Every structure is written in C-alpha cells, then in structure tokens.
Amino acid sequence: MTAFARQSHRSLAIVFTVAVLLNIGALVVRIEAAWLAFLPLAPLFLMMISGLWLFAAPYLNRRS
Secondary structure, eight states, X not given: OHHHHHHHHHHHHHHHHHHHHHXXXXXXXXXXXXXXXXXXHHHHHHHHHHHHHHHHHHHHHXXX
C-alpha cells in the first residue's frame, strides 16, 4: 500500500506542477477563467491525503 501511495504522490506532484504552470501561463496571457484558478486544488487535496498517509504509515506499522 505504501508503494502505491508513494507512486501516486509523485504522479500527483507532476499533475499539480503542470496545473500551476498552466495557471501562471493563463495569468501572463491575461485569460480570466475561474475554473483555471481552482484547477491545482484537486491534485493538491489528493497530495495532502497521500502525504498524510506516507507520514503516518511508519508509525502505524510500528504498532502492529
């Protein structure tokens, strides 16, 4: 499970980076789209969940 979480966290980081770069590019070109501003939040939320899991996994495995 941890290997899957680690790989998905890396993949989400790439998606998040691309979304932020698209957002910056849209600001430079002066495209005002509200959905584009909120685009990085979805992968960021998923990265928070996987990051918390990766942080807690060693402590949870130690108890077992």
